[in-house]
């Protein structure tokens with residue numbers, strides 16, 4: 001069985017001491033750094049871009065997990081890959097052709113992630129699940145950190161996991177938004193294995209918070225689905 005992975009979201013980090021924050025999550029047992037990219041169009045807010053990926057690449061070997069919340073991902077795949085992204089996730093609801101963006105990410109040598117917003121039916125992306133490495137099921141409306149987990153997400157994760165497993169596919173399920181440690185347990189039990197957390201990690205002692213999550217992640221296994 002795949003190990004569960006913690007992916008702290010630096011949207012909630014203190015960028016004035018970002019290097020230090022990265023060290024803290026490394027020491028706390030995180031394996032990914034989740035980098036939220038927002039364009040002010042796909043979501044109302046603006047956040048990080050290519051330069052931060054380039055800078056992070058110089059200071060860490062953690063997997064750089066880029067989450068593009070942008071309306072036109074296609075033209076930015078190559079620059080993010082060249083900057084050092086390991087994994088690039090884009091939104092099914094963006095305006096570019098899904099298959100084309102999947103191919104661009106693959107050809108750029110990165111792991112392919114596809115994300116769905118909370119209102120998008122899970123069935124809509126079934127046909128892409130054999131072409132991607134990771135499905136990101138948003139558990140809040142994308143755009144801001146610190147929101148409450150949407151409870152209906154649990155069934156959506158279970159539905160995706162059941163499809164993936166019953167079709168013999170090898171696809172991670174990442175969850176993002178409002179994943180506090182007790183919710184981490186729930187989402188893992190229904191089949192998520194990459195856990196994003198922002199404010200719950202960087203809202204206090206990042207190392208200690210990562211350790212707390214890692215304990216939960218290591219002690220929770222996927223249960224019977226549905």
Ligand code: DX5
Pocket residue numbers: 009010011012034036067140141142143144145146147176177178179196197198199200
């Ligand atoms: C929201 C972002 C998330 C966000 C999660 O649109 O995609 O990655 O940073 O933050 P928390 O864990 O605080 O909900």
Ligand code: ZN
Pocket residue numbers: 009034035036067176196
């Ligand atoms: Zn995110």
